[in-house]
Amino acid sequence: EVQLQQSGAELGKPGTSVKLSCKVSGYNIRSTYMHWVNQRPGKGLEWIGRIDPANGNTIYAEKFKSKATLTADTSSNTAYMQLSQLKSDDTAIYFCAMDNNYGFAYWGQGTLVTVSS
Amino acid sequence: DIVLTQAPLSVSVTPGESASISCRSSKSLLSSKGITSLYWYLQRPGKSPQLLIYQMSNLASGVPDRFSSSGSETDFTLKISKVETEDVGVYYCGHRLEYPLTFGSGTKLEIK
Numbered sequence: 001e002v003q004l005q006q007s008g009a010e011l012g013k014p015g016t017s018v019k020l021s022c023k024v025s026g027y028n029i030r031s032t033y034m035h036w037v038n039q040r041p042g043k044g045l046e047w048i049g050r051i052d053p054a055n056g057n058t059i060y061a062e063k064f065k066s067k068a069t070l071t072a073d074t075s076s077n078t079a080y081m082q083l084s085q086l087k088s089d090d091t092a093i094y095f096c097a098m099d100n101n102y103g104f105a106y107w108g109q110g111t112l113v114t115v116s117s
Numbered sequence: 118d119i120v121l122t123q124a125p126l127s128v129s130v131t132p133g134e135s136a137s138i139s140c141r142s143s144k145s146l147l148s149s150k151g152i153t154s155l156y157w158y159l160q161r162p163g164k165s166p167q168l169l170i171y172q173m174s175n176l177a178s179g180v181p182d183r184f185s186s187s188g189s190e191t192d193f194t195l196k197i198s199k200v201e202t203e204d205v206g207v208y209y210c211g212h213r214l215e216y217p218l219t220f221g222s223g224t225k226l227e228i229k
Binding site: 035037044045046047050059061062095097099102103104105107108109110 | 156158160165166167168171172175177178207209211213216217218219220221222223
Protein backbone atom coordinates (compact mmCIF):
# COMPACT_ATOMS: atom_id res chain seq x y z
CA GLU A 1 0.00 0.00 0.00
CA VAL A 2 1.35 3.40 -0.98
CA GLN A 3 1.37 5.99 1.80
CA LEU A 4 2.63 9.56 1.99
CA GLN A 5 3.33 10.72 5.53
CA GLN A 6 3.88 14.44 5.97
CA SER A 7 5.58 16.22 8.83
CA GLY A 8 3.65 18.01 11.53
CA ALA A 9 2.22 21.50 11.72
CA GLU A 10 4.63 24.43 11.65
CA LEU A 11 4.43 27.85 13.20
CA GLY A 12 6.86 30.25 11.55
CA LYS A 13 7.63 33.89 12.14
CA PRO A 14 7.56 36.34 9.24
CA GLY A 15 10.86 36.40 7.37
CA THR A 16 11.94 32.93 8.49
CA SER A 17 11.92 29.57 6.66
CA VAL A 18 10.32 26.20 7.25
CA LYS A 19 11.12 22.83 5.73
CA LEU A 20 8.33 20.29 5.23
CA SER A 21 8.83 16.60 4.59
CA CYS A 22 6.84 13.90 2.83
CA LYS A 23 7.97 10.33 3.44
CA VAL A 24 6.74 7.77 0.95
CA SER A 25 6.25 4.11 1.75
CA GLY A 26 5.24 1.35 -0.62
CA TYR A 27 6.72 2.97 -3.71
CA ASN A 28 10.18 4.03 -4.83
CA ILE A 29 10.14 7.77 -5.42
CA ARG A 30 12.88 7.39 -8.06
CA SER A 31 10.12 6.04 -10.30
CA THR A 32 7.78 9.01 -10.03
CA TYR A 33 7.47 12.77 -9.74
CA MET A 34 6.65 14.33 -6.40
CA HIS A 35 4.42 17.38 -6.47
CA TRP A 36 3.46 19.97 -3.90
CA VAL A 37 0.09 21.72 -3.75
CA ASN A 38 -1.16 24.32 -1.33
CA GLN A 39 -4.56 25.35 -0.06
CA ARG A 40 -5.01 28.69 1.66
CA PRO A 41 -7.74 28.90 4.28
CA GLY A 42 -11.12 28.45 2.63
CA LYS A 43 -9.59 28.46 -0.85
CA GLY A 44 -8.91 25.99 -3.64
CA LEU A 45 -5.91 23.95 -4.70
CA GLU A 46 -2.80 25.63 -6.09
CA TRP A 47 0.09 23.76 -7.68
CA ILE A 48 3.49 24.80 -6.41
CA GLY A 49 5.92 22.61 -8.30
CA ARG A 50 7.36 19.16 -8.79
CA ILE A 51 10.64 17.33 -8.45
CA ASP A 52 12.00 14.32 -10.27
CA PRO A 53 13.76 12.52 -7.39
CA ALA A 54 15.83 10.44 -9.79
CA ASN A 55 17.85 13.46 -10.91
CA GLY A 56 16.72 16.37 -8.79
CA ASN A 57 15.17 18.27 -11.70
CA THR A 58 12.52 20.72 -10.57
CA ILE A 59 9.75 22.77 -12.16
CA TYR A 60 7.96 25.53 -10.26
CA ALA A 61 4.89 27.64 -10.81
CA GLU A 62 6.09 31.16 -11.53
CA LYS A 63 4.83 32.65 -8.28
CA PHE A 64 6.67 30.08 -6.19
CA LYS A 65 10.07 30.25 -7.91
CA SER A 66 11.57 32.39 -5.17
CA LYS A 67 9.39 31.01 -2.39
CA ALA A 68 9.69 27.22 -2.54
CA THR A 69 12.68 24.92 -2.91
CA LEU A 70 11.99 21.25 -3.64
CA THR A 71 14.46 18.52 -2.83
CA ALA A 72 14.35 14.76 -2.41
CA ASP A 73 16.39 12.12 -0.62
CA THR A 74 16.07 8.82 -2.43
CA SER A 75 17.90 6.96 0.33
CA SER A 76 15.06 7.72 2.74
CA ASN A 77 12.37 7.90 0.05
CA THR A 78 11.43 11.38 1.23
CA ALA A 79 10.57 14.60 -0.56
CA TYR A 80 11.07 18.01 1.00
CA MET A 81 9.85 21.53 0.43
CA GLN A 82 11.45 24.57 2.00
CA LEU A 83 9.45 27.78 2.15
CA SER A 84 11.53 30.90 2.60
CA GLN A 85 10.88 34.51 3.63
CA LEU A 86 7.57 33.56 5.17
CA LYS A 87 4.73 36.06 4.99
CA SER A 88 1.22 35.93 6.39
CA ASP A 89 -0.24 34.87 3.05
CA ASP A 90 1.96 31.74 3.12
CA THR A 91 -0.38 30.46 5.82
CA ALA A 92 -1.91 27.40 4.22
CA ILE A 93 -2.10 23.63 4.20
CA TYR A 94 0.63 22.13 2.02
CA PHE A 95 0.08 18.74 0.41
CA CYS A 96 2.57 16.47 -1.26
CA ALA A 97 1.17 14.31 -4.04
CA MET A 98 2.54 11.51 -6.15
CA ASP A 99 1.90 11.37 -9.86
CA ASN A 100 1.54 7.81 -11.13
CA ASN A 101 1.13 9.01 -14.75
CA TYR A 102 -2.62 8.80 -14.22
CA GLY A 103 -3.00 11.90 -12.10
CA PHE A 104 -2.35 12.57 -8.43
CA ALA A 105 -3.34 9.14 -7.21
CA TYR A 106 -1.69 9.50 -3.81
CA TRP A 107 -1.71 12.45 -1.43
CA GLY A 108 -0.18 13.18 1.92
CA GLN A 109 -2.41 14.21 4.79
CA GLY A 110 -1.25 17.82 4.54
CA THR A 111 0.90 20.06 6.73
CA LEU A 112 -0.54 23.26 8.16
CA VAL A 113 1.89 26.14 8.06
CA THR A 114 0.90 29.17 10.10
CA VAL A 115 2.87 32.37 9.75
CA SER A 116 2.55 34.65 12.71
CA SER A 117 4.75 36.82 14.87
CA ASP B 118 -1.36 29.24 -18.07
CA ILE B 119 -4.40 27.06 -18.69
CA VAL B 120 -7.48 28.38 -16.90
CA LEU B 121 -10.10 25.86 -15.77
CA THR B 122 -13.52 27.34 -15.04
CA GLN B 123 -15.95 25.28 -12.99
CA ALA B 124 -19.68 25.68 -12.62
CA PRO B 125 -21.71 25.87 -10.55
CA LEU B 126 -19.95 27.19 -7.48
CA SER B 127 -22.12 24.93 -5.36
CA VAL B 128 -24.82 22.36 -5.84
CA SER B 129 -27.35 20.98 -3.38
CA VAL B 130 -28.66 17.50 -4.11
CA THR B 131 -31.25 15.19 -2.59
CA PRO B 132 -29.82 11.74 -1.86
CA GLY B 133 -30.57 9.38 -4.72
CA GLU B 134 -30.71 12.13 -7.31
CA SER B 135 -28.01 13.06 -9.81
CA ALA B 136 -25.61 15.99 -9.96
CA SER B 137 -23.51 17.40 -12.76
CA ILE B 138 -20.46 19.65 -12.56
CA SER B 139 -18.96 21.47 -15.51
CA CYS B 140 -15.32 22.31 -16.19
CA ARG B 141 -14.25 24.45 -19.13
CA SER B 142 -10.64 24.81 -20.22
CA SER B 143 -9.08 27.87 -21.86
CA LYS B 144 -7.07 25.55 -24.10
CA SER B 145 -7.57 22.13 -25.66
CA LEU B 146 -6.49 19.42 -23.20
CA LEU B 147 -5.95 16.87 -25.95
CA SER B 148 -2.28 15.88 -25.90
CA SER B 149 -0.12 14.93 -28.84
CA LYS B 150 -0.45 11.35 -27.63
CA GLY B 151 -4.21 11.44 -28.03
CA ILE B 152 -4.87 11.59 -24.29
CA THR B 153 -7.25 14.16 -22.85
CA SER B 154 -5.45 15.47 -19.81
CA LEU B 155 -8.42 16.22 -17.55
CA TYR B 156 -8.73 14.91 -14.02
CA TRP B 157 -11.39 15.13 -11.32
CA TYR B 158 -10.69 15.17 -7.60
CA LEU B 159 -12.94 15.13 -4.54
CA GLN B 160 -11.88 16.78 -1.31
CA ARG B 161 -14.09 15.68 1.54
CA PRO B 162 -14.32 18.05 4.52
CA GLY B 163 -11.07 18.08 6.45
CA LYS B 164 -9.42 15.52 4.17
CA SER B 165 -6.84 15.43 1.41
CA PRO B 166 -8.08 15.43 -2.17
CA GLN B 167 -8.61 12.05 -3.79
CA LEU B 168 -8.46 11.17 -7.46
CA LEU B 169 -11.83 10.25 -8.98
CA ILE B 170 -11.31 10.35 -12.74
CA TYR B 171 -8.18 10.33 -14.87
CA GLN B 172 -7.69 11.14 -18.56
CA MET B 173 -11.20 12.61 -18.77
CA SER B 174 -13.27 9.45 -18.48
CA ASN B 175 -11.45 6.70 -16.57
CA LEU B 176 -12.48 5.79 -13.03
CA ALA B 177 -9.64 5.74 -10.54
CA SER B 178 -9.14 2.64 -8.45
CA GLY B 179 -11.83 2.11 -5.83
CA VAL B 180 -14.13 4.86 -7.12
CA PRO B 181 -17.76 3.73 -7.44
CA ASP B 182 -19.26 3.66 -10.91
CA ARG B 183 -21.87 6.22 -9.82
CA PHE B 184 -19.19 8.66 -10.97
CA SER B 185 -18.68 9.27 -14.66
CA SER B 186 -17.07 11.93 -16.80
CA SER B 187 -17.19 12.93 -20.41
CA GLY B 188 -16.36 15.84 -22.64
CA SER B 189 -14.63 17.28 -25.63
CA GLU B 190 -11.21 18.93 -25.84
CA THR B 191 -12.25 21.94 -23.77
CA ASP B 192 -15.60 21.21 -22.12
CA PHE B 193 -16.06 18.51 -19.53
CA THR B 194 -18.80 17.21 -17.26
CA LEU B 195 -18.59 15.14 -14.11
CA LYS B 196 -21.81 13.31 -13.36
CA ILE B 197 -22.66 11.73 -10.05
CA SER B 198 -25.61 9.37 -10.21
CA LYS B 199 -27.64 8.42 -7.14
CA VAL B 200 -25.82 10.85 -4.86
CA GLU B 201 -24.98 9.55 -1.41
CA THR B 202 -24.14 11.46 1.77
CA GLU B 203 -20.49 10.37 1.45
CA ASP B 204 -20.25 12.38 -1.80
CA VAL B 205 -20.28 15.65 0.14
CA GLY B 206 -17.22 17.81 -0.43
CA VAL B 207 -15.54 20.02 -3.00
CA TYR B 208 -14.94 18.73 -6.50
CA TYR B 209 -11.98 20.04 -8.49
CA CYS B 210 -11.03 19.53 -12.09
CA GLY B 211 -7.35 19.69 -12.94
CA HIS B 212 -5.06 19.10 -15.89
CA ARG B 213 -1.52 17.82 -16.39
CA LEU B 214 -1.11 18.74 -20.05
CA GLU B 215 1.73 21.20 -19.47
CA TYR B 216 3.36 23.19 -16.72
CA PRO B 217 2.16 24.91 -14.68
CA LEU B 218 -0.49 22.45 -13.65
CA THR B 219 -3.71 24.18 -12.65
CA PHE B 220 -6.99 23.34 -10.97
CA GLY B 221 -10.49 24.70 -11.26
CA SER B 222 -11.79 26.77 -8.37
CA GLY B 223 -13.95 23.95 -7.08
CA THR B 224 -17.63 23.05 -6.81
CA LYS B 225 -19.10 22.36 -3.41
CA LEU B 226 -21.62 19.54 -3.25
CA GLU B 227 -24.05 19.59 -0.36
CA ILE B 228 -26.88 17.28 0.58
CA LYS B 229 -30.41 18.67 0.90
